[in-house]
Amino acid sequence: MADPTQDSRAWWRTSIIDIEPGRIDIRGYPIQDLIGRxxxxxxxWLMVAGEKLAPGRRDLLQAxxxxxxxxxxxxxxISIARMAATCGVGLNSAMASAINVLGDVHGGAGQECLTIYAAVDERQQAGMAIPDAVEQVLRPYLDKRRNIPGFGHRFHKRDPRAVKLLALTEAAAARDEVSGRFVAIGRGIEAWLGDQKKTVLPMNIDGATAVIFAELGVPPELGRGLFVLSRSVGILAHAWEQTQQGGRIKGPVPPAVGYTYEGPQNKTDE
Known part of the structure; x- marks a missing residue:
């Protein structure tokens, strides 16, 4: 007689965790062997990629x-997290409200940048020089007057985070801990954009983290997930700080600042 629970057991399939009373294995490792080590x-990385990271690669991901x-x-x-905290919700709701706006526009540049790096790398591996590959991939962006994700910043003339991350990645490449291919691609895009726009348009945090994720073999979609995981720390910190500070139903600006009304004036039914 067929096991009536067999189909139910196959409903969810995972290679991440195996658990039963008294035993928890993560990717085949007993959890007690991972705790403290x-x-x-x-x-x-073990959870999302299914493998342990070599020390140099771990340091890059951590950075x-x-x-x-x-x-x-x-x-x-971050603003949403703080506003939500003043509305009487718990930390989990404040964090969820904030995380839910990390989409294509706010939070998605790294994923798109990873896609661009992969497209340039594919052409380079086929024998095309980096400047020619960059031209082929990015020309449509310029023709349509689209922003180049990962390059330039509305606030920083040169993003200090990107400077440090690129230096760390170049050092790791010199030690053969990563290939260095995507560092070269990122630098190649910077140079190409400088030629096209006749001004410096340096890599920003999204472009630099995308370099690291690409060097580690992270797919674009997972790259966004890792960014969300990182930004969740700031979201938590701000939501908690606002909870400690208090405040009630705080909007995006003080009430005295007001807003601009653009609708009709003095309408009547007559």
């Missing part, structure tokens, strides 16, 4: 996650 960044945690209370996701 893996740091949090190593555990993240990328540290660099992207916060960009101030005027960043939309």
């Amino acid at each position: 893996l740091d949090f960044v190593e555990m993240i 990328a996650l540290v660099a992207a945690v916060d960009h101030g209370p005027l960043a939309p996701s």
Whole structure:
């Protein structure tokens, strides 16, 4: 007689965790063997990639996650976390409200940048020089007057986070801990944009973290997930700080600032 629970057991399939009373195995490792031995960044990678990270590669991932945690209370996701905290919701709701706005526009540049790097790399691996590959991939962006994700910043003339991350990645490449291919691609895009726009348009945090994620073999969609994981730390910190500060139903600006009304005036039914 067929096991009536067989179909139910196959309903969810996972290679991440195997659990039963008294036993928890993560990717085949007993959890008690990981506790106290893996740091949090190593555990993240084991969970999402299914393997342990070599020390140099772990340091790069850690640097990328540290660099992207916060960009101030005027960043939309951070503002939303703080506003939600003044509305009487718990930390989980404040965090969820903030995380839910990390989409294509706010939070998605790294994913798109990873896609661009992959397209340039594919052409380079086929024998095309980096400047020609960059031209082929990015010319449509310029022709349509689209922003180039990962390059330039509305606030920083040169993003200090990107400068540090690129230096760390170049050092790791010199030690053969990563290939260095995507560092070269990122630098090649910077140079090409400088020629096209006749001005410096340096890499920003999204472009630099995308370099690291690409060097580690992270797919674009997972790259966004890792960014969200990183920014969640800042979201939590701001939501908690606002909870401690108090305040009730705070909007995006003080009430005295007001807003602009653009609708009709003095309408009547007569």
